[in-house]
Amino acid sequence: MFPVRYFQMPLMEFETEEFLSWQIFKESCLFTECRQCFHISRERSSSLHDCRAPHISQLINRIRRSKKLLVLDLDHTLINDDSDEVVPVTRPYLRRFLTSVYKHYNLAIWSASSMKRIKRVLKELALDKDQRFRFSFLVCHKAMRSVKKGGKCVTTKPLAVIWENFCRWSAKNTIIIDDKGENFLRNPREGLKIKRFECERRDRELRKLSVYLRKISKYRDFRVLNHKKWKNCY
Numbered sequence: 001m002f003p004v005r006y007f008q009m010p011l012m013e014f015e016t017e018e019f020l021s022w023q024i025f026k027e028s029c030l031f032t033e034c035r036q037c038f039h040i041s042r043e044r045s046s047s048l049h050d051c052r053a054p055h056i057s058q059l060i061n062r063i064r065r066s067k068k069l070l071v072l073d074l075d076h077t078l079i080n081d082d083s084d085e086v087v088p089v090t091r092p093y094l095r096r097f098l099t100s101v102y103k104h105y106n107l108a109i110w111s112a113s114s115m116k117r118i119k120r121v122l123k124e125l126a127l128d129k130d131q132r133f134r135f136s137f138l139v140c141h142k143a144m145r146s147v148k149k150g151g152k153c154v155t156t157k158p159l160a161v162i163w164e165n166f167c168r169w170s171a172k173n174t175i176i177i178d179d180k181g182e183n184f185l186r187n188p189r190e191g192l193k194i195k196r197f198e199c200e201r202r203d204r205e206l207r208k209l210s211v212y213l214r215k216i217s218k219y220r221d222f223r224v225l226n227h228k229k230w231k232n233c234y
C-alpha cells in the first residue's frame, strides 16, 4: 500500500500555487492507494463494503493555520433543493452563521452529490463570492465510503479522507455537521447532528449552532466534548 505519510509531510509547507500541482500528484497517489486498500479490505474485512477514490477539490481558498476545521453538509443542513424554487432555499440565518463561524474555523463543504453540483449551488446562492466567509475546499460523493450496519449498506463520510490530505487536522480540531447521523458512523465523536431542514421559515438551528461553535472554539482538544448535547449549551 502507498505510504500515506509520505505525502503528508510536505503538505505542511504547501500554501501557495505549488499546492495545485502537488494536488494533482497526490490525487493520483491516493487513487492508487485506495484501489489497493479496496483489494486488501475485501480479503480481510467484510465491513468495508466499498472504497472509492477520495475526491477533494483543489484548495479554493487559503487555509488559516490557527483555525480549526468545520465540515458542513449541504442538503437539508444548509439548503433545501427539493422545492420548485428556481434556486435552492437557504436555511434561515445561513449567511450570518457562516460569517460567525468563519472567525473561528476553516470551512469545508462535504456533500453526497457531485462536485459539479456543489459548485453550481454555491455559485447560484453567491456563497462562493461572499467576502465575509470563504470555503477552503469541497468534498463530493466520490469520497464517501459504505459500511454494513445491521445487514444494510450505509454510506458514510469518513473524516480520515480529509485528515490524510491535511495533516494539521485530526479528531482534536475537526467537527462535521450533518442532518444524517449515519454519515458519522466512522466518526461518532466528531459528528454533530442538526435537525433536517425542510424549508421551515421559523427554523433557528443555525443560529443556535453558531453560539455553540463559538463557545467550543477555545477548546484545544475537541475530544473532551460530547456534541450530542450541543443544544444544552444554548
Ligand SMILES: [Mg+2]
Pocket (backbone or CB within 6 Å): 073, 074, 075, 076, 077, 178, 179, 180
Ligand atoms: Mg444532508
